[in-house]
Amino acid sequence: MTSLSRRNLLRSLAGSGVLAATTGALGACALSGGGDDKPSDSAQGAKNSVNPLGVKEDAPLEIVVFNGGFGEDYAKAHEAMYTEKYPKAQIKHSATQQIGQTLQPRFVDGSPPDVVNNSGAGQIDFNGLVSQGALADLAPLLDAPSIDDPNKKVRETLLPGSLLPGTYDGKTMALNYAYTAYGIWYSAKLLGDKGWQYPKTWDEMIALCRTIKAAGISPWTYQGKHPRYMSWPILSAAVKMAGADILVAIDNLEPNAWKHEAILAAADAYSQLAVDGYIMPGSEGLDHIQSQTEWCKGKAVFISCGSWLPSEQKAVTPPDFQMTIAPTSSLSTSDKLPFEALRGTAGEPFVVPAKAKNLNGGLEYLRVMLSKKGATDFTNRVASLTCVAGLEGVNLPPGLESVTKALKASGDKGFNWVYNSYYRKLERELVDAACGALFTKQINAKQFVEQCQKGADSIARDDTIKKYKRS
Structure with a gap:
């Protein structure tokens, strides 16, 4: 694994123009980048057909979401779905409007949460996070079988163009959930x-x-x-x-x-x-x-x-x-x-930090979000489409009904x-x-x-x- 100095991380974030005002309070500990490797202390479980990502069933999971227009109740519902699969796992949930101010110090000292909804005006700049190796490549998630159809990879269940905004140099580092x-x-x-x-x-x-x-x-x-x-x-x-x-x-x-x-x-x-x-x-x-x-x-x-x-x-x-x-x-x-x-396009980015203590659990949580149940629940709660294709039984207000019609008319001509x-x-x-x-x-x-x-x-x-x- 590549060791990154605090100075290099801060230089990258500052160069991106979004370094939070809390810079002076950041600890002096170095941030270890993830690259393509999992951190050695990340929770590991046995991989099988029902657990393709190797989730450790009793590993704690920490999730931090942006408390913006979508609120936080949708995340609590997704967390309940995760708990149904892994009842031994304790989930720590928190929501904030100051993602950067709250979490930049934790990225720097190597103790980030397992899942971060890096959104809002105060988000941490992705260029800095990606360039410093602070995010996990989501390829294992995208190539895993979907929860709804094991014959389809997760990436095959998504709307066209959903992965483009979170893809850097060919690697998908962020899942943009709201379409x-x-x-x-x-x-x-x-x-x-x-x-x-x-x-x-x-x-x-x-x-x-x-x-x-x-x-x-x-x-x-x-x-x-x-x-x-x-x-x-x-x-x-x-x-x-x-x-x-x-x-x-x-x-x-x-x-x-x-x-x-x-x-x-x-x-x-x-x-x-x-x-x-x-x-x-x-x-x-x-x-x-x-x-x-x-x-x-x-x-x-x-x-x-x-x-x-x-x-x-x-x-x-x-x-x-x-x-x-x-x-x-x-x-x-x-x-x-x-x-x-x-x-x-897809927005509302979710990431799994490379130094997550439960990296596999973080990926699995995103897989739950990308299930039809997870996506339908989100849309019914917040009246927003997700990047998951082919949903049924979704209650859409008139505005979103017009969006679905417009997207259908646009077809493969979208950009x-x-x-x-x-x-x-x-x-x-x-x-x-x-x-x-x-x-x-x-x-x-x-x-x-x-x-x-x-x-x-x-x-x-x-x-x-x-x-x-x-x-």
Whole structure:
């Protein structure tokens, strides 16, 4: 096993731009990286057909989850399912909104939990964890037989593209559990009452925006304090116009990737919303909840978001709102991907630390989560899809019903990017700032792509940040 110094770990995390404020309190103990080897003191049990991962049946299991929009009750249900299989195992459960602050010291001193839901604004940067060998390769889990069908590997039960966000240099280091579709949201009731149709082309979008504004409603709003939400439709429209190769170039930090003519065209199109006054006044000062709440009140017609939106807004959404997702409007008649093509990906990452005391138990816990029972329970509790395919008996609210229809229509034309997983700072700080400037009319589309490219180049030049290649 490779021994990693505390200095190297902190340097890597600091280079990724997300080192928690607790750095000074971290102990001086070295972190031992896992590589491809299991720690010698990890609990081991006998492997057989009912225990393919070799779980030690009485080994304690510690789980830490992010206490965010999904809460923690779903995890307690999964833990109960694990206990059904291994009644002798004691489970220690905890939930926090400060994953990085709480767990970075434990990664550094070599005593991490067995499973971590590394999510939220305060998550530990994956680039730092992966580059320092702090996470276990999930291949044993993915190649194990699924709980529901022993003739299928776990990886064969997942939705397309689910593993991409957690895969680094060909190794899957994180399981992104909640499956998310990204698109443009609207109230089907509002459009129906007004006799409006969702626009399939950008020309139709602008024409409808004129009509909406004339009716005294703002056509658009956005999460002004987190303007990167508007980078998603820009990139989606660009990909549909030029094809998915532009995403590979962006993910691989290739020179001038952000300056591709399709990204420039998409940025120019969406900047028109701000220039022509089609964005709800004051949007730039609202956070995600505030802007989405104004949208739910009918103050604006369109908003860009992921499919966590129905769950996030359920407390304020009118019963007859008919929340609906749609793909981005096509920029041209010669787009390489059809209008129906939708960005779909998995989020809400779960990891098993390489130094977990019960590494096999951690992998087995994820296998339980990926069972149909585990996935169905999650969806019924939190109204969010999972990365598990082919679920039945799931109660979906209208918003998620529209997501399943949109994903079915998208079929094999779906797409995704992972630069935001590889280089968190690039999206959360650099692209975010560029979007903020674009939608407050401080810069134009050309300056936007230049600013994004400058940010990508700064990451590419930074030797403290490990680089990853997507094929």
